[in-house]
Amino acid sequence: MAAGIDIVPIYFTDRDETLRRLGGVLELDFRAGVRLRRPWFDPEGAFDPSRGQYRATSLLQMLLEDSQEDQAERVLGVTSVDLFAPVLTYVFGEAQLNGRAAVVSCHRLRAEAYGLPPDPALLFQRLHKEAVHELGHTYGLLHCPDVRCVMRASSYAEEIELKGERFCEACRALLAQRNVIPRALRSR
Amino acid sequence: MAVQRQETPISRDAGGVLVVDDEFSMRDSLVHWFEKDGYRTGSAQDAREALQRLEEEPWDAVLLDIKMPGMDGLELQRRIRDVDPSLPIIMITAFASVDSAVQALKEGAFDYVTKPIDPDELSHLVRRAVERHRLHQENLQLRQKVDQLATPTTIVGASGPMARVLELVRSVAETDSTVLIRGESGTGKELIAQTIHANSRRRYFPIVPVNCGSVPESLLESELFGHEKGAFTGAQYRRKGKLEMADGGTLFLDEVGTIGLPMQVNLLRVLETKEFTRVGGAKPVHVDFRVICATNQDLEAQVRDGTFREDLYFRLNVVTISLPPLRERRQDIPLLAHHLLKKYAQDMNRPFTGFDPAAMDLLVRYNWPGNVRELANAVERAMVVGRPPSVHPEDLPVRLNESSASQTGDSLADMERAHVGMILERTGGNVTRAAEILGIDRVTLYNKIKKYHLRS
Numbered sequence: 097m098a099a100g101i102d103i104v105p106i107y108f109t110d111r112d113e114t115l116r117r118l119g120g121v122l123e124l125d126f127r128a129g130v131r132l133r134r135p136w137f138d139p140e141g142a143f144d145p146s147r148g149q150y151r152a153t154s155l156l157q158m159l160l161e162d163s164q165e166d167q168a169e170r171v172l173g174v175t176s177v178d179l180f181a182p183v184l185t186y187v188f189g190e191a192q193l194n195g196r197a198a199v200v201s202c203h204r205l206r207a208e209a210y211g212l213p214p215d216p217a218l219l220f221q222r223l224h225k226e227a228v229h230e231l232g233h234t235y236g237l238l239h240c241p242d243v244r245c246v247m248r249a250s251s252y253a254e255e256i257e258l259k260g261e262r263f264c265e266a267c268r269a270l271l272a273q274r275n276v277i278p279r280a281l282r283s284r
Numbered sequence: 285m286a287v288q289r290q291e292t293p294i295s296r297d298a299g300g301v302l303v304v305d306d307e308f309s310m311r312d313s314l315v316h317w318f319e320k321d322g323y324r325t326g327s328a329q330d331a332r333e334a335l336q337r338l339e340e341e342p343w344d345a346v347l348l349d350i351k352m353p354g355m356d357g358l359e360l361q362r363r364i365r366d367v368d369p370s371l372p373i374i375m376i377t378a379f380a381s382v383d384s385a386v387q388a389l390k391e392g393a394f395d396y397v398t399k400p401i402d403p404d405e406l407s408h409l410v411r412r413a414v415e416r417h418r419l420h421q422e423n424l425q426l427r428q429k430v431d432q433l434a435t436p437t438t439i440v441g442a443s444g445p446m447a448r449v450l451e452l453v454r455s456v457a458e459t460d461s462t463v464l465i466r467g468e469s470g471t472g473k474e475l476i477a478q479t480i481h482a483n484s485r486r487r488y489f490p491i492v493p494v495n496c497g498s499v500p501e502s503l504l505e506s507e508l509f510g511h512e513k514g515a516f517t518g519a520q521y522r523r524k525g526k527l528e529m530a531d532g533g534t535l536f537l538d539e540v541g542t543i544g545l546p547m548q549v550n551l552l553r554v555l556e557t558k559e560f561t562r563v564g565g566a567k568p569v570h571v572d573f574r575v576i577c578a579t580n581q582d583l584e585a586q587v588r589d590g591t592f593r594e595d596l597y598f599r600l601n602v603v604t605i606s607l608p609p610l611r612e613r614r615q616d617i618p619l620l621a622h623h624l625l626k627k628y629a630q631d632m633n634r635p636f637t638g639f640d641p642a643a644m645d646l647l648v649r650y651n652w653p654g655n656v657r658e659l660a661n662a663v664e665r666a667m668v669v670g671r672p673p674s675v676h677p678e679d680l681p682v683r684l685n686e687s688s689a690s691q692t693g694d695s696l697a698d699m700e701r702a703h704v705g706m707i708l709e710r711t712g713g714n715v716t717r718a719a720e721i722l723g724i725d726r727v728t729l730y731n732k733i734k735k736y737h738l739r740s
């Protein structure tokens with residue numbers, strides 16, 4: 097499988113510019129080629145009418161099936177709708193641990209979700225961290241106790257600000273050990 | 285004594301969480317959630333399977349769906365509590381069955397959550413449950429350890445300075461007074477705090493450690509005091525702080541000298557009134573805990589230059605226990621080293637039985653700036669690189685070999701003086717034994733003692 101990350105917008109209604117910028121920074125973060133491409137599936141199957149939200153694991157499933165014949169090493173869904181997991185009220189994102197697919201949602205990353213004026217820069221910063229975080233899971237990383245590390249778990253938006261957008265030394269070492277992204281992040 | 289292992293992220297052991305739910309999608313999403321948090325996870329789809337999993341492995345928390353076909357959650361909880369009443373159980377309920385959740389609480393459940401669960405709430409709830417279980421287990425082990433403290437062959441050491449420390453620990457444990465533990469890093473301050481707690485009347489309540497140096501100043505307030513729902517953007521749930529967790533027990537503030545001035549004011553107020561408000565809250569919360577703190581900094585100097593409040597300093601500095609650095613109790617090194625060797629050899633399944641004399645010599649001579657922790661690391665390393673059954677000098681870190689020469693003068697006489705002095709110190713002044721170790725007769729040794737003015 098060729099190295100590379102496919103970004104797939106799913107019901108993405110935030111600014112298009114956001115996706116292009118995200119692609120740009122992920123390219124640097126992971127030293128991988130990033131493509132933007134449309135989904136070839138109907139995401140509506142993930143909708144749960146009783147909750148008014150989309151089931152994150154269903155979207156992962158769809159992304160996987162959708163990219164079966166595809167060359168990309170990782171596929172990252174980016175959406176503006178609200179995601180959930182069956183027992184949880186919401187999730188910011190979801191990823192297959194040691195897998196290929198990840199999905200992140202902007203829905204609860206926007207300042208407006210907390211009654212504050214829109215702040216596109218803040219939204220981008222949060223989205224970037226969550227995208228790197230979920231991709232980290234696909235490379236087998238677990239949540240990290242280092243408060244500055246991007247793999248630190250954050251379950252509310254404010255917590256995302258506290259952590260950095262990069263992997264700590266320990267997580268970097270794990271990435272290198274697994275030999276998944278050998279050239280990643282070293283130059284930064 | 286305190287052998288704090290360096291935290292290695294590769295074998296991060298956050299604890300074991302068992303999920304019991306008859307619905308696959310619920311089990312599946314919970315298990316994935318906990319996996320990413322680094323927990324060891326397991327799942328069971330009914331009570332029978334759950335009881336089996338409980339028998340197979342130790343767990344730190346159980347999440348239990350209250351409604352299951354066959355034996356329901358309440359009945360299963362009773363069964364579990366019969367076997368292990370300390371294992372925290374979190375009930376998962378639907379809105380419709382909150383009444384039975386309350387029943388579960390009455391029967392000793394740790395807490396309950398309603399489906400769907402807020403991820404923030406879930407993470408913190410489970411972490412608290414696991415923490416509580418771990419503290420309980422540690423306190424159990426500690427109590428067993430404490431009984432051994434009195435005997436001279438313990439790991440803690442038998443030297444004069446250490447014996448005085450233990451005496452103080454014993455006498456201060458029963459009182460409720462604030463204790464300040466001072467000592468270089470690696471001297472085992474946390475173990476002393478735990479020992480005091482385990483010997484106090486508060487031992488059935490938790491000792492809650494807070495490492496003030498590792499929590500960013502901006503988070504320390506909410507970490508200690510907790511916060512109310514809506515205290516700041518994103519604080520969607522009320523969270524208990526460490527002060528509340530320590531209620532009834534002991535609060536251990538490590539690296540207390542790193543707390544910033546604004547936080548010092550708040551802390552002083554709590555210590556004086558035993559009352560505080562959560563961040564974003566108005567209602568005062570009353571707590572009852574004992575404070576033990578520790579530092580390796582010069583607090584007096586900090587008071588002088590204004591970075592540490594004098595009133596707080598006096599509040600904390602009621603009883604001081606000073607832990608001697610390892611180099612000031614070299615006579616304990618052989619005992620400690622043997623103890624550590626035995627422990628690591630067993631843990632790592634390496635057939636080591638002891639140190640060869642030259643290796644022991646290096647251990648006793650080295651200055652140990654990192655104290656017991658450094659010694660433990662050196663012994664652990666030797667278990668990996670050395671060849672059983674004995675540890676040889678080359679199995680020890682290079683710095684041990686380098687520094688022994690530079691500590692004394694360069695002449696042969698200087699070396700001899702230092703060496704003879706060290707052996708005498710090690711044998712507690714026993715000339716017969718010292719002569720034996722040095723391979724000379726007693727008369728020769730007496731002459732050397734006189735020549736070098738070694739004992740006055």
Ligand SMILES: [Zn+2]
Pocket residue numbers: 229230233239249320
């Ligand atoms: Zn995560």
Ligand SMILES: [Zn+2]
Pocket residue numbers: 240241242245246247248263264265266267268
């Ligand atoms: Zn990390």
